[in-house]
Amino acid sequence: MAGQMRDSGNVGASRVGGTAAYRLAVLSRIGAAAFGGYAFAAALSILISRVSATPKAEAVLTATMLSFALYAGAILWAFAVRTATRAWVGLAVPAAACAVVSWLLGAGAVL
């Protein structure tokens, strides 16, 4: 169990930490949470603002207000998954997907 945690760089198992590999994994995970999480939250919020049936300004406001909850959820998730790589992929892929769909929905708008 402990060995598995070391490999996965699970942040909870801090007592097995201290190695360079562990530190790198934690750093990568922080990056995934901060930047990947932001990209995911922003992209999903944009998509929400696009598909919402309310007037434009209201849809954008609703999505923007929600975005911080999405961001917090993404950060928590990035620290809960087994590996940092998984955190990066798990946030970047949906973020890209949301961005593409939003772009298709609102062709021409600035992203």
Added chain:
Amino acid sequence: MKQAFRQSMAWLHTWCGLVVGWVLFFMFLTGTVGYFDTEIDRWMQPERPLAAREAPVAEAVSLALRRLQQQAPQAERWFVGLPWDRNELDLRVFWRELPDAEGKRGRSRSESLDLATGEPIVRRDTGGGQLLYRMHYVLHYMPTLVAYWIVGICTMFMLVAIVSGVIIHKKIFRDFFTFRPAKGQRSWLDAHNILSVTALPFHLMITYSGLIFFMYLYMAPVISATYGAGEENRQVFFDELFERNDLPDRAGAAAPMAALAPMLSEAERRWGRGEVRFVDIRNPGDANARVIVGRPQDSPLRASGQLVFDGVNGAFLKAGDAVLSVPKAVRDVLLGLHEGLFAGPVLRWLYFLSGLAGTAMIGAGLVLWTAKRRGRREAAGRAVQAGMAVVDRLNVGTIAGLPIGIAAYFLANRLIPVGIDGRAAWEAHAMFIVWGAALLWAAVRPLGRTWIELLAVAAAVYGLIPVVNAITTDRHLAVTLPYAARTGDWVLAGFDLTMIGFALVFAVAAWRLRRRLPLSGVLSLQASRGIAAERAAEAAE
């Protein structure tokens, strides 16, 4: 798996709290004090008359208009804020001059007027409660935009810490009733838990709404995805959201203004006598002049009802609703709850106490961090790490030092001579110099002693405030207490009494530490260890 999840959330909670804990402590404490911003303003301007002057709405507005006409006959906007409750102490005018030839935005100014004469009020130059309150989101000594980003990032840390904290908390309700005093690390954990759980809705509300205030900045991509990037496009968004674009542009042709009195009486007829918060005049003196009369905010909804009149013929045009759309109402309620402008005295104290609970929660969490690690290391027979010592010093220097700094801010208000240049700035400098000195003191003194010493200093400086106030002004308890008993206006007396209350709390804390009575195990343990070590050293000499 479940165990691993909780473990990773515990890790996240710990580090989120530690990394920005001291900034959050600063934000929470100054923001909490801000719930009494205008009360502090009154205390910090002892030149104010004891009792606020009152005047009928129409009379106050005409005084303000006279001043505006005199100061800015050519303006894009005139604004009159009426002193209708604690949130607005003075009759206030604001104006923005016309844009220049190149279309650059005109200069704006704001003044407080005397309700008796209509002339600007001259009082001591002070940042007052407003500066202290603003510090919780603009910080100090840095550009506003930099501060907004620092504050935003720290607030996001806080949000993550709150959610992960709830997750790692298995027995949220049982812990509510669990306090094991004098058990060292356990007591700090219990204290941290009780403070977190009791005021959890407040913590969550204040943190989330804090992000909403600057969401257009933090989540700019979400807005620019629809409206395009840049300030101009963002304004289009706001115009749509607040339905601002139905006011006409300047016609460029002069026209005499309609009398305001009928508009004000129409507003009072609808809302009640004196129930006018502001009069906002767009394009004064122009053929397209509009007069907007605003209603006081009496609920958490931050927006208020408005009446729009034609500024030339005086015709009533429309009643603007406070609620324009559901999302905007949600935003307005969140912001309104954060600011608490609607709160009466009882609710205001509840806000203040909740804020203090949040501040203490952060403080206890910070202390818990080293307490836990020290215990673990000592049990394993290992030395205390350097990083831990740094956290310890920052803790005592901030948790005890910042309150001392705030007391210095109040004392500086009384002690810096009135009329010298940069007086208001020096009040704030006093606060940060004293806080800095406390941090320095904490860095060089034995840890256990520092807690006792700084808490004792805090007790002394808070105790000094009413004394210095009595020596330097005639707004002291001997005057303000009888006044409060006579009129029920407890603001000035309440300020001094609250300072005495804080002095007592700090004194008891210092005294219990000194006596090694269990304020809380770790503190006293640290203190007694420090003292024991010093005594041993003295004995060795």
